[in-house]
Amino acid sequence: MSNLRCIRCASLWPPGDYPEGCPSCLAAGHPATLECLYTAAPHDLAIPLPVLAPVTLGEGATPTLDAADLARAEGVGQLWIKCESANPTGSHKDRMSAQLVSRARLAGATRVAAASSGNAGVSLAAYCAAAGLQADIAITRNCPPLQRDAMERFGARLRAFEDSLGRWPYVQDLCRNHGAFAGTNYLNPPVGTHPYGVEGYKPIAQEILDDCGLPTDIIVPTARGDLLWGIYLGWQHLHQTGRIDRLPRLHAVEPYARLSRALATGDARGQWESATEQYSIAGGTCTLQALEALARSGGAPVETSDAQAGDARQRLERMGLGAELSSAAALAAVSRLRLAGKLDAESSVVLILTSDGRRG
Ligand SMILES: [Zn+2]
CATH class of the missing domain: 3.40.50.1100 (Rossmann fold)
Structure with missing residues (x-):
């Protein structure tokens, strides 16, 4: 990977972790996703990904x-x-979890924090288990019991909130102040999940x-x-x-x-x-x-x-x-x-x- 580029202002940033998107656009009050740029040989037609040998549970190649x-x-x-x-x-979340959790481990994180009452939470919990990382998932009280149960069986720590938006400040605190790697958005207004x-x-x-x-x-x-x-x-x-x-x-x-x-x-x-x-x-x-x-x-x-x-x-x-x-x-x-x-x-x-x- 050569750089990340903002999809709003086109500014370039060195490879790294930007869970809050483009720093310039965020400061201007417009959360904006960064897009990964790669240097590839012209004949290389394979789709490039940020982590080459990710933790896997067999995701992808779906029928x-x-x-x-x-x-x-x-x-x-x-x-x-x-x-x-x-x-x-x-x-589908497993495709994202494989790259994201692998990047978290490569970056030296020991825990991943996320706001999800559903598929993303279950998937991140499973991939964190596979990678040997702790998952901290903020759920809502109406989270389906089977989703909640699956997250817990995969070893995630759960915290329940009354409403959906209430979860984001909790995840933000874990990521900004307690060394957690962001597994989902935590900004409001939101930005896309970690580009990797x-x-x-x-x-x-x-x-x-x-x-x-x-x-x-x-x-x-x-x-x-x-x-x-x-x-x-x-x-x-x-x-x-x-x-x-x-x-x-x-x-x-x-x-x-x-x-x-x-x-x-x-x-x-x-x-x-x-x-x-x-x-x-x-x-x-x-x-x-x-x-x-x-x-x-x-x-x-x-x-x-x-x-x-x-x-x-x-x-x-x-x-x-x-x-x-x-x-x-x-x-x-x-x-x-x-x-x-x-x-x-x-x-x-x-x-x-x-x-x-x-x-x-
Ligand atoms: Zn920008």
Whole structure:
């Protein structure tokens, strides 16, 4: 790796740990993600990652299912389901945890602190156990009991808070004052997770290209946008190295309007809290990296109600596919995008099934 570059002000920073994103933009009140830059030989087409020999539990290389019946029913040309639920702890988060926890260990940290009541917490707890690090996870009181139980079995220390935003000051204190390595955002307004962790999502782009060719559209359940941005970075690499001649559009599924409101004002820092059962993509905030992934790929935000996501989950279950509500929302989004004229019979679409909800 040669440098990190701010996605907002383009300033360059030496390789290292920036859990709060670009220091200049943070000081100006605009938390902004840093992007990893690499020096690679021109013939080197492999997707570069920050940690070359990470702690692993077997994450990645997940299956992509060709869902021809769904494609016909939805009126699109092709439809695939990328089963991130096949990762070791049941969600895409394992790809990020492998890179992030490995970086924490290389940086000499002995503990990782994170705010998560769900998939990220379970995944970080498991990878910390594999790496011999302590995990400190701030959860909310409504954390599903099976998620909580899994974190504890993997040896994590838990602290429960009344509401989601209350967790961030606790994690911030552990990271700023007690030597913990940041496993999630802790700022408000938020920034993307540690860039080395988010890099772990890039191989998803390569795997989709290998399995499906170059799709026109990819639909990604989104909260703070780590997965959306990481997949974008993967396609950006494939584009810059001449493997593809255009980017697929990345669409962000959310339970209520956050990104569309942020896009309207050009400012990601708003607070748009609302109730939803789509637990893994809940919360009132969004991030600049999510806006950038949409803008740079030409994609759009899509809102899906709990009822629409519930219907989509039933359809997936009848095909034998378990999906948490937040993941099934990606299928619900296909109809919405079709109605909005953004998908048609020529579209080739990949849904990211982020988690099977086995502990929901
Ligand atoms: Zn900046």
